Amino acid sequence: SQKIEQNSEALNIQEGKTATLTCNYTNYSPAYLQWYRQDPGRGPVFLLLIRENEKEKRKERLKVTFDTTLKQSLFHITASQPADSATYLCAPSNFGNEKLTFGTGTRLTIIP
Amino acid sequence: DVKVTQSSRYLVKRTGEKVFLECVQDMDHENMFWYRQDPGLGLRLIYFSYDVKMKEKGDIPEGYSVSREKKERFSLILESASTNQTSMYLCASSLKGQYTGNTIYFGEGSWLTVV
Numbered sequence: 423s424q425k426i427e428q429n430s431e432a433l434n435i436q437e438g439k440t441a442t443l444t445c446n447y448t449n450y451s452p453a454y455l456q457w458y459r460q461d462p463g464r465g466p467v468f469l470l471l472i473r474e475n476e477k478e479k480r481k482e483r484l485k486v487t488f489d490t491t492l493k494q495s496l497f498h499i500t501a502s503q504p505a506d507s508a509t510y511l512c513a514p515s516n517f518g519n520e521k522l523t524f525g526t527g528t529r530l531t532i533i534p
Numbered sequence: 535d536v537k538v539t540q541s542s543r544y545l546v547k548r549t550g551e552k553v554f555l556e557c558v559q560d561m562d563h564e565n566m567f568w569y570r571q572d573p574g575l576g577l578r579l580i581y582f583s584y585d586v587k588m589k590e591k592g593d594i595p596e597g598y599s600v601s602r603e604k605k606e607r608f609s610l611i612l613e614s615a616s617t618n619q620t621s622m623y624l625c626a627s628s629l630k631g632q633y634t635g636n637t638i639y640f641g642e643g644s645w646l647t648v649v
Binding site: 456458463464465466467468471511513515520521522523524525526527 | 575637
């Protein structure tokens with residue numbers, strides 16, 4: 423069955439460094455992959471969507487890669503700030519599949 | 535901006551009570567969802583609706599039902615609340631994503647405690 427794994431439950435990074443989060447999927451060939459941010463006690467908020475033919479996508483300090491051979495997406499936050507501390511969720515999917523399945527998330531803490 | 539509004543932020547209900555969680559979206563989205571989120575288990579889909587009066591079971595539908603009488607409103611019903619349904623419930627909506635990928639917009643969540 424389809425499985426989505428995010429590298430670790432929690433990740434602590436020093437302020438100013440690059441944080442890298444991993445999303446691996448198995449038994450699945452998604453056409454696109456989304457990343458969401460969730461703050462404690464709040465609903466997730468969409469950040470980025472990357473398609474299988476895009477390989478890399480950037481938005482301000484965020485960068486996402488999508489390697490369909492490795493079945494993996496990497497999510498990078500450069501020049502990290504304490505305000506980046508949150509849980510980040512990945513969700514691979516296919517066009518025409520209206521239901522999104524999410525990974526369990528990685529809780530990122532940026533240490534001042 | 536898309537707004538998904540959940541009627542109750544915090545609820546405390548007794549075991550056996552019938553519980554209604556209401557959700558309204560203001561962007562004319564075709565799809566609406568109910569998820570629950572528990573520590574260590576992540577977001578799990580309870581029910582999905584792709585049109586008025588249409589619904590599909592998600593991964594954990596047992597103990598729940600839903601109602602979608604109007605496009606903008608999607609209700610989650612716990613027929614007889616049990617303590618294992620204590621959780622955070624998240625409503626969400628999206629456009630049909632057949633060609634563009636369906637970004638999902640979430641509400642703020644409803645914290646339900648069943649005692």
